[in-house]
């Protein structure tokens with residue numbers, strides 16, 4: 001595989017962009033080698049600037065449910081572009097997309113659009129604090145909620161403690177209000193509630209996708225719900241990744257637990273920069289201009305992004321058996337990987353939720369971040385590099401989730417399993 005052009009492009013990029021990338025995970029640091037520079041997408045495929053083609057299991061980290069250059073979404077965007085890129089004034093398409101989502105989710109009466117997942121979660125946290133009049137928030141090790149200050153807290157193992165910042169530039173004064181607990185471990189949550197009477201909200205990925213794919217147990221979610229009810233703390237489901245991915249309604253299409261607030265991103269913009277947060281009326285009424293909690297955005301509800309999101313969501317709703325077909329493909333893929341791994345004496349832990357899949361090079365089932373960290377990341381790096389050469393593009397870290405899109409065929413899955421068999425027998 002020739003990647004000379006990508007190597008050259010990466011060198012040039014590094015001169016003017018920190019690390020050569022605009023989001024750190026793209027730098028291929030944890031798998032070695034240099035990132036592939038993309039020329040274009042074609043359905044299930046990525047084409048790089050050296051002309052190599054890859055079946056894309058990243059799909060822009062989730063948003064592209066129908067793959068690249070989906071005609072319906074493309075036409076909606078082109079049509080919107082000819083009418084103007086941005087107005088900073090209301091448009092009807094915002095109401096249309098909002099109505100669709102409010103109709104779909106029991107937990108949501110009103111929704112506000114923003115421009116990224118980070119912004120959605122940051123705003124939801126502010127609203128939760130404003131609504132409850134409390135300062136502390138509780139998050140879980142290994143859950144990612146974007147890069148805003150209060151949420152960038154070390155996933156320090158074990159001890160339940162007030163968080164310390166995981167990045168320079170985040171004042172400890174800010175993160176002292178962020179409590180950390182262990183995913184799928186209700187006792188660690190109870191300890192936090194013993195330490196603080198001031199918890200505005202619990203925020204979690206109900207289907208965690210940022211430590212690899214680690215779904216929450218149903219019982220754990222139920223217990224979180226009842227602890228929140230008992231303490232009048234809000235339960236926030238961060239469905240930026242799982243929304244319209246794990247099922248049509250994300251976690252809420254799989255679990256019976258109903259959150260107080262929900263955040264979205266990724267799929268909701270169909271590939272354009274969109275995020276959103278929603279809740280029931282009494283909470284959303286506290287948001288500016290109806291209420292005192294301030295939140296704003298020059299490009300929020302951008303018409304081009306809204307039309308992309310709406311086209312994507314309408315197509316999702318129109319496509320029969322979309323999620324069951326995703327799940328079938330995802331299952332077949334990781335079960336194929338597991339079989340191939342086991343044949344070569346390698347242990348593999350696998351998970352699937354709808355179009356989301358994960359596999360850990362790990363001897364034990366993965367229930368939380370500590371478990372995930374015990375995975376063999378060297379083995380993952382070798383697997384990643386070799387699969388890339390075979391023409392399969394996976395997320396460049398053991399701690400990310402893979403995605404099936406509608407353009408991925410059964411044949412591509414078969415080919416991928418075949419390549420994995422070959423690769424695993426070579427790297428064992």
Ligand SMILES: *Cc1c(COP(=O)(O)O)cnc(C)c1O
Nearest residue numbers: 116117118144145146240241265
């Ligand atoms: C991606 C992600 C975010 C951040 O969204 P951005 O659009 O990258 O800012 C927040 N929460 C979860 C669960 C995510 O997966």
